[in-house]
Amino acid sequence: MRPTLQAALGCVLAMTVAGLAALALGQPMLFPSLGPTVMMLAQHPGQTATAPRSIVLAHGAGLVGGWLSLAVCGLLHAPSALATGLDGAHVVAAALSVALTVTATRLLASPHPPAGATTLIVSLGLLPSLRDLAVMWAAIACVTGVMTAYNRCTGQPAPLWRAG
Numbered sequence: 001m002r003p004t005l006q007a008a009l010g011c012v013l014a015m016t017v018a019g020l021a022a023l024a025l026g027q028p029m030l031f032p033s034l035g036p037t038v039m040m041l042a043q044h045p046g047q048t049a050t051a052p053r054s055i056v057l058a059h060g061a062g063l064v065g066g067w068l069s070l071a072v073c074g075l076l077h078a079p080s081a082l083a084t085g086l087d088g089a090h091v092v093a094a095a096l097s098v099a100l101t102v103t104a105t106r107l108l109a110s111p112h113p114p115a116g117a118t119t120l121i122v123s124l125g126l127l128p129s130l131r132d133l134a135v136m137w138a139a140i141a142c143v144t145g146v147m148t149a150y151n152r153c154t155g156q157p158a159p160l161w162r163a164g
Contacts, residue, residue: 072096
């Protein structure tokens with residue numbers, strides 16, 4: 001199978017599994033930062049940034065950083081920035097969430113840039129509840145597992161946890 005077609009089929013598989021889970025559970029398991037994560041897994045398997053450890057820890061840091069930023073800025077129960085328009089508190093929450101996420105990923109040696117989108121999704125109030133965070137983390141684990149298995153089955157260098 002050609003590498004481009006192989007990568008595309010992996011993306012279709014991972015996103016379809018997450019989408020079907022979302023439909024079955026009625027939960028927001030498809031969100032913008034899953035796309036870049038799946039694309040990175042398809043295009044750059046075996047790298048530190050696409051090792052399951054990096055993906056899970058980085059997105060986890062993004063989820064926590066986004067939620068903490070909402071809490072610090074008093075926005076846990078506020079409408080999302082998309083619903084009401086961007087305000088100063090959401091700008092502060094967004095900036096803080098990205099700073100917290102990059103700090104955590106550097107300290108954990110788990111780089112994964114799509115986590116920056118995850119933290120913004122949360123800190124802008126799009127999916128702010130702890131239940132939303134758990135669902136997002138489950139979706140991240142789902143696509144990571146599907147792509148890791150797919151890459152390994154197709155002969156790509158895909159570590160089970162840590163690269164190298």
